[in-house]
Amino acid sequence: MLMMPQISFVKNKAPIEVPTGSNLMQALLDANIPVASSCHGDGVCCKCVVLVSKGLENLSSRNKIELELLERNPLTFQQRVSCQTLVLGPIEIDTGYW
Numbered sequence: 783m784l785m786m787p788q789i790s791f792v793k794n795k796a797p798i799e800v801p802t803g804s805n806l807m808q809a810l811l812d813a814n815i816p817v818a819s820s821c822h823g824d825g826v827c828c829k830c831v832v833l834v835s836k837g838l839e840n841l842s843s844r845n846k847i848e849l850e851l852l853e854r855n856p857l858t859f860q861q862r863v864s865c866q867t868l869v870l871g872p873i874e875i876d877t878g879y880w
């Protein structure tokens with residue numbers, strides 16, 4: 783059976799369920815939740831960063847593209863580049879603009 787981890791939000795949004803392994807940014811966009819971006823998920827702009835308040839361990843580890851972005855953009859360990867991140871279990875997230 784396909785697992786459907788829940789993405790919940792710190793601020794006033796209903797949680798959504800997505801198939802395990804979903805791309806985080808795409809899953810949010812598919813649910814009509816806006817995600818800041820100027821590179822459309824190509825891993826260049828670093829605008830799609832989300833703050834992960836719960837379930838950090840339920841995300842794929844940082845890939846090469848995210849690690850390269852990290853060299854130019856100071857992110858905390860709780861911030862993930864959503865277009866480069868896969869959802870593997872339940873998480874809770876936030877951005878400054880939601």
Ligand code: FES
Nearest residue numbers: 823827828830865
């Ligand atoms: S959308 Fe540009 S780096 Fe993720």
